[in-house]
Amino acid sequence: MVRENKDNSATIFISIASYRDPELLPTLQDMLRHAAHPENLHIAICWQDNEERNIFEQAGLEPAGSRTVAANKVFAYRYHQARIDVVSVHYYASRGACWARNLAEALFDNESYFLQIDSHCRFVPNWDEEMISMLQQLRVTSSLPMISSYPPAFTPGENEEASKSTYVSRLIFREYNKEGIPMLSSTPFEATAPIRGSYLAGGFIFTDGGYVRSIPNDPQIFFAGEEIAMAVRAFTHGYDIYHPHKPLLWHYYQRKEHNKIWGDHTNQAKDDGVVEKAWWEWDHVSKKRVRTLLGLESENAASLAPYILGNRRSLRQFEYQAGIYLKNGTVLPEVMGPELTSFFPAPPSDEKAWFDRQYAYHKKTITLNASEYSTIEQDMNDLHLSVYNGQNVLLYKRTLGIEELKTLRKKSPDDGLALSIEFKTASTVHPTVVRVCPWSTESGWGAVTEKAW
Structure with missing residues (x-):
């Protein structure tokens, strides 16, 4: 059942995975300052830091109790009328991006819409109304639309406003990595309406709230492979991906000065007994799971349950739409050519000819x-x-x-x-x-x- 608040405005569940990120609080402040209806927001944060939660109160968040969800302590806050839940774990206990996203998703409370972002973003004015309006307009052509892209860039600091890029981009295939997993990139585009695509971005997903229940993040996917795994799962569950034609938020890329999990979860940290495994060990398990999902391992993908493909559309249909052939690590010429095509609206009429054109x-x-x-x-x-x-x-x-x-x-x-x-x-x-x-x-x-x- 979809829950709506008393003034009949749709609620939004916002999932944020934050790893030792000093931009988390500025992101929350900017998000709520620019929201048309902050009272409708339920923000769930998996906060992987040093567990010194006093920073939230110092930033003005009002404590509202605590509870245990799925064996994890959850600390509740209110801020600018929004409801904020924080799952606090020490950064040495982290197991990667999708593990953190999965913990945040456990706090979903049947909100109308779902937004997944990273913890280093800025937002356009009335971003919540803008996202909902765009998604509603897409229902004319899709029963399960989804908005996703790599948001344009910004750099925090004195020149933050001037640094906000105005371009929008669509996701494209970049290459197969050494494990045969498709890796993505993006290219700018101009349009008067959202355009169809095949790939989604882990740092920005907006769709119906039911997505959280049907396609939760696989907690064993560490980082690389997250986006192709979620794209094929969304597609096979019937979702259609669209890339927005105008900026809805900005993202801080690179962040070279910020701590990353691969800099903390090292072989030395494992030898010192502060982490269970080095980051590359989690990554090895992760990539094998992604390969299994993509049909590249001997194991049946059903063994990944509940983080599996849907039954609305097949993996082969996804390959047709994206112009890629996973088993052979090949793509159609248009995918890598000047067109950088990432969405083919119709399946091939001749499958053999389609295979023959792959490189x-x-x-x-x-x-x-x-x-x-x-x-x-x-x-x-x-x-x-x-x-x-x-x-x-x-x-x-x-x-x-x-x-x-x-x-x-x-x-x-x-x-x-x-x-x-x-x-x-x-x-x-x-x-x-x-x-x-x-x-x-x-x-x-x-x-x-x-x-x-």
């Missing part, structure tokens, strides 16, 4: 340091670059002349020589090694330098 794309930049190239420049006529797979089969080759090398040298950082490699193969072979060798008409072939792919 594996490989992209990498290697850097030769000064000792690896300076001794060969004097009498070199050109530089030969070759890429091989694990069976020593040549996949790609390229010859760079002296003038091209001089241009690259000027553009390369420090004393290195950066060589960009990009090619595609029709088969599922994977690059393993890059070999670089100079050629001189006077002295012939020089020494071979090898770099791992």
